[in-house]
Structure formats: C-alpha cells, structure tokens
C-alpha cells in the first residue's frame with residue numbers, strides 16, 4: 001500500500017518525506033486556501049514547490065466544473081511537473097474529462113467519491129486513482145471503510161486497473177482499516193501517519209532498555 005500525505009503545507013510534506021515512506025501528495029482547494037495560497041500564479045508555484053520535494057504523484061485539483069474548463073486546466077497543470085496528477089470531481093463533466101485525459105495518457109484522480117456506483121463509472125472512464133472520502137462518509141453515520149471493501153471487491157471481480165486511494169482519513173485506525181479493506185493508497189494528514197508510530201508499550205520498553213543499559217554501564 002502506498003502512502004500519500006493529504007496537505008498543501010510544505011513543512012509537513014518535508015517532514016513526511018524525511019521519514020522515507022512518502023509515495024505522493026494530494027491537495028485540494030480547501031487545503032490550498034488553508035495555507036493562504038491564492039491566485040492562479042501562486043497556486044501553480046506552490047504545486048511546483050511540492051513537486052520539487054516529492055518525486056511521486058502530486059494531485060492538483062481543477063476548479064472548473066465544465067468539460068472545456070477542466071481540460072484547459074488539466075493541460076496547464078501537467079506542464080508544471082511530470083509527476084502532476086489531475087484531480088477531477090465526480091460529476092458528469094468530470095467523467096467526460098477523465099475519459100479524455102485517460103486517452104491522452106494523462107493521470108487522473110477522481111475525487112469526492114461516496115458510492116460504489118460512482119467508483120464503477122470512474123473506473124470505466126479510465127481514472128488512474130479513485131478517492132472515496134471515508135471520514136466524510138463516517139460523519140454521515142455510514143461506514144467509509146465498508147465502501148473501500150465494496151469497491152475493492154468490485155474492481156477485483158471486474159479487473160479494473162483504477163487504484164483505490166482512501167481519502168478523508170481522520171485517524172491512524174482508518175489507515176490500518178483501509179489496508180485491510182484493500183486500498184491501494186492512503187492519503188493522510190501528518191498526525192495520522194505519525195500516530196502509527198505510537199504504542200505505550202514501545203515507550204515503556206525503550207525507557208527500560210535505556211535504563212538497564214545505563215545501570216550496567218556504571
């Protein structure tokens with residue numbers, strides 16, 4: 001399973017990259033706004049800065065909601081760096097754009113996915129990645145991990161190549177459960193990645209090892 005970080009924060013991307021386990025980055029317009037990045041030039045410069053840090057796929061989301069606009073933005077975004085992936089919302093015009101971009105060999109990430117039916121459509125259109133939003137599904141008293149499991153089953157039965165990218169991860173347990181449910185990629189905020197490190201018995205065990213070593217070395 002691949003690990004992406006879900007942020008536009010440069011320091012957090014550097015910190016995750018320094019761990020040596022980072023395979024890529026996802027962003028969205030809300031994450032860009034959170035960093036105070038506004039205006040097309042600044043946003044494109046920011047994507048370039050991220051692509052200079054990470055070699056793996058970097059998802060850059062289109063703002064247009066019509067086919068022509070999405071295609072125009074996609075063609076501009078792919079010029080930024082060779083590892084840019086075009087993030088397209090799961091809407092009718094988006095499916096058309098994913099199909100066209102797939103035909104041009106441009107990688108896509110179909111975002112805002114909340115159902116298995118949407119997952120089938122995105123795969124049929126040739127999406128490279130599919131982003132089911134598991135945290136937001138959980139927020140509606142449904143089960144985001146069950147959607148990952150259902151899509152993984154369908155893609156395996158049907159032989160679809162689209163990679164399942166578990167998104168809207170809210171905690172470390174979501175990462176473990178996504179792995180069990182068949183996600184190919186998880187995109188996570190930094191605290192959820194770092195949370196995987198934590199276990200009280202590790203801390204207690206290490207403190208004891210170091211204390212015993214110090215005692216024996218006296």
Ligand code: E4P
Pocket residue numbers: 006026027028111131133135136167168169187
């Ligand atoms: C995915 O690519 C999205 O950027 C992201 O995971 C959404 O997460 P949120 O529901 O925490 O905003």
